[in-house]
Amino acid sequence: MATPQTLDRTLTALADPTRRAILQRLSSGEARVTEIAQPFSMSLNAVSKHILVLERAKLVRRRKVGRDHFLSYRPEPLTTAAEWIVSTRSFWASRLDALEELLREEDATKP
Amino acid sequence: MATPQTLDRTLTALADPTRRAILQRLSSGEARVTEIAQPFSMSLNAVSKHILVLERAKLVRRRKVGRDHFLSYRPEPLTTAAEWIVSTRSFWASRLDALEELLREEDATKP
DNA sequence: AATATATTCAACCATTTGGTTGAATGTACA
DNA sequence: TGTACATTCAACCAAATGGTTGAATATATT
Numbered sequence: 001m002a003t004p005q006t007l008d009r010t011l012t013a014l015a016d017p018t019r020r021a022i023l024q025r026l027s028s029g030e031a032r033v034t035e036i037a038q039p040f041s042m043s044l045n046a047v048s049k050h051i052l053v054l055e056r057a058k059l060v061r062r063r064k065v066g067r068d069h070f071l072s073y074r075p076e077p078l079t080t081a082a083e084w085i086v087s088t089r090s091f092w093a094s095r096l097d098a099l100e101e102l103l104r105e106e107d108a109t110k111p
Numbered sequence: 112m113a114t115p116q117t118l119d120r121t122l123t124a125l126a127d128p129t130r131r132a133i134l135q136r137l138s139s140g141e142a143r144v145t146e147i148a149q150p151f152s153m154s155l156n157a158v159s160k161h162i163l164v165l166e167r168a169k170l171v172r173r174r175k176v177g178r179d180h181f182l183s184y185r186p187e188p189l190t191t192a193a194e195w196i197v198s199t200r201s202f203w204a205s206r207l208d209a210l211e212e213l214l215r216e217e218d219a220t221k222p
Numbered sequence: 223a224a225t226a227t228a229t230t231c232a233a234c235c236a237t238t239t240g241g242t243t244g245a246a247t248g249t250a251c252a
Numbered sequence: 253t254g255t256a257c258a259t260t261c262a263a264c265c266a267a268a269t270g271g272t273t274g275a276a277t278a279t280a281t282t
Contacts, residue, residue, distance in 0.1 A: 143258080143259095144258070144259060144260095145257090145258065145259085155258090155259080156259090156260080156261095159259070159260065160260095163260095177258090178257070178258045178259070179258065179259090180258075180259065180260095
């Protein structure tokens with residue numbers, strides 16, 4: 001439904017390099033909190049907080065197995081964000097072709 | 112080139128409802144600062160600051176004519192943002208079709 | 223039972239953010 | 253020239269953000 005709140009949460013979550021890195025890590029598969037935190041030069045707690053932000057934005061889902069929390073990437077909200085971009089493009093028409101082409105290219109190289 | 116900094120500025124700029132509203136306003140054509148500020152229930156100064164954020168993100172361009180500053184929408188950075196989304200999708204493949212279709216629909220209804 | 227591991231909760235702190243008001247700057251106009 | 257208008261600059265403020273450390277909770281292992 002793309003409520004402004006949803007869009008807010010999505011874009012706010014994406015507007016941080018640490019959180020984008022976490023998403024990129026998760027885009028290649030599930031991981032536990034500690035595993036996600038490992039490459040970062042900040043405390044585990046800090047990463048835990050970032051994960052909460054991503055979870056609130058529904059970009060990440062948590063599956064608890066015993067003491068381990070497995071996080072996975074949920075890309076659905078990105079579609080909402082894309083919808084906003086499209087709805088705002090207007091005289092952006094010329095750029096649209098480029099985006100469509102880009103999407104198609106990616107589709108070809110990553111089957 | 113999609114430096115992380117560029118992406119940061121773009122997404123940070125988009126992560127505020129006032130700024131998204133300003134962009135939407137501008138997507139239907141140029142406007143002066145006062146015109147842009149008029150519908151908002153905040154001070155002109157506050158809106159002026161938001162415009163600066165959008166300008167820093169290169170989502171808005173300023174053309175000065177006498178005492179008037181005309182702002183226009185520059186959608187290029189959105190392409191960078193879209194690139195990031197695409198590069199992170201990975202097992203998002205199924206959603207991609209939906210996005211492509213969406214783009215095509217929009218293209219049909221808004222010639 | 224005792225200990226180690228995985229994670230969050232809570233309190234705290236510095237910086238950023240989004241807003242305010244009042245003054246300054248530059249341009250248009252009578 | 254004087255005055256109105258368009259905009260930014262500067263100082264300030266409250267709340268949010270992104271980080272820290274230390275304690276709490278829950279599960280696993282010995």
